[in-house]
Amino acid sequence: MSSGWRWRDLPSGVKFCGRKFSRKKSGTAMVRVKARYLLCELNVSDRTQLLLLDDRAVLAAVKTAVARIHGDYGAALCSMRFSIKYLNAHTGIVFLRFLRRAYKLLWSALPFITSIDARGHKIPCFLNCLHVGGTIRTCQKFLVRYNTQQLHRMLPKCRNEEEKQEVRKAILNCSLTKGNNEEFHIESESEEDEEAQS
């Protein structure tokens, strides 16, 4: 390129679309900022309290726990790219996004969360980590699989055919009318029923 090369030296038919240009387009080493997504479930004693939760409350609870366990250093790491990606107040499923560099450190503080303050209520609960994934997609896949597993585990426990039918119907209903997320909701409520009966 340096030795006096000019555009007009190119033969007329040549379209310049070499690698050099395509590389330039992609920019100087644009690398995705990597994160780790933790799929956790919130375990509370009284499930109705779950509905009080919002993502800000969970965020604040995680941040205070990290600040207590890992001090200023942990709090600083926790303020970098940390967010609650998804919170299902019906089922208590939470997606936490952490910086990949620091997720182990931050993860270690999660067991120290014993209660969450939400809307003036103090909800005693604990976080149970189900899955650690690199993308939200893998976490979601896992969640679907996990819920199916739970369902399969619980269906045989139904005492009579009616219950089974009810559960099936409920699932079919919601999947057709309401969408994917509600599936977990119904399923986990049925799970609750099972637990209550047995």
Place this chain on the structure above:
Amino acid sequence: MRRDEEKGEAAVFQRVVLKNASPYHYMKVCLVLEDESTKLSAVELKQFIITGLKTLYGEVGAALNFDLLKYDEDTFTAVLRVYSKWLVKLWSSLTLNGFYQNQACAFRVLQVSPFLLALSGNSRELQLD
């Protein structure tokens, strides 16, 4: 004669190279206080360092094990021993310790070594005047 033979057996040449095997690191630190007339005992110093660790690294940091091997109350100089793995944490928290009882202070790290022996033979202390 027999003794000589025994010696010959015992005198097998043996050479072992240990790399990064030192379990501990030793630090010689000096606390510089704004008000030099302040008295500070060894226990208070250790407590102060632990408080610093707790603010920077939280409860996990406060649980970090280190020993105050030697402390000179007149010059505020101390020798610390810490597991090699935790050296970076201890050092950084010492650096960020800025206040002792509302007066400005600073830790000067004079020497760091994986060998305690090296702390007693620091040629930078050679005074020829």
Place this chain on the structure above:
Amino acid sequence: MKVWTGGKQGKQRWRRRSNTTPRSLLVCERSSFCDENNRVSSQVEQLHFNYKVSVLLSDCSSAPSHLESLLTSFSHFYLVRNLPLHELLDKQFLETAVYQGNVYGLSYRTRLDEDNCVALMPNGHLVLSLDKDSFQVLGFEGKTSTFNYKTKNRYVVTVDLTDGSMAPGRQAYLRLLTGLTSRLPLQMDFLLSHHPGGGASLQALLSRYIWSEHKPEVGTCSLTHLPCPDLQSCDPHGLLEWLGAVDANISRDNSSSSFLSSLVCPEPKRTVSRALRISICGLLLPHDVQRLIQELRCYLGQCQPESWVSLTVHGFVDSPVSWGGKEHGVLRGGENFYTLFIFHDHTYHLHLAAGAQDTCPP
């Protein structure tokens, strides 16, 4: 932005290095003085610039007279204030001192990690460890420091003054001389010592500057009821830690649960009723250390069979060379020392330790 050519592993290695402790090396040797292949004398000879020697004699309350006289007969050394470096290339100095060999010179109160440091080795090599600016101003052939090869901000110039090309009047000699006189007029406090001739051969140089003669400082301290680990079975780091605690006067009677310190003497231990610690500080020559080792061996011959002697020699932290003229650097500690345990049956344990920026000891 940093470009990683080392691939994923290299990046991980870099990450690991950035938040872990620096490297350290410890070489442990066991052998006997009776073994003709033992290398103690060559190892002692190779550490040129010794700062401190400390000796620990077990079962001994006062130093034997011949040992004491030996300690006082350690070579004296000279401190020259603000010595311009080109004086080391002075023709008369070269002829009277350097060509005869055994001149030890080391810059004093210069820090190897921030200043320019100079060492004159007994084999006539002049080693200058320079920062980037000084090196480029000097305009003489040199190499980047092994330990800063990435950042390239420290350079080492090694000159063999006894070599034919460095004879006074030759081209290389003149280039270095003009470099040190006009381009980079380095001045520093300098420690000098000359082994057999003493000060006589250095007089011409000394007379032109402010100088003072110094004697190595000897200190003795007797210890009683010293808990002592089993030297044969104790692991080397535990042993050196114990010896360091004895040297630094650190109390070892802690319980393992006390708040301040949990340092204890390694098990199994026995108590030595009395011991003597002797230390000597200054610019000490390997030759004197050699004599001291001989003397200690003689002393051990007259002692009880279970007694032992330990000898620790600390090198200068800021010397640009350590063992055998190999490059030395200060990353965090810059320690280079060795410890020799001598036993009654002429066996010995030698521990050679080096810090992060040091090659493996011989």
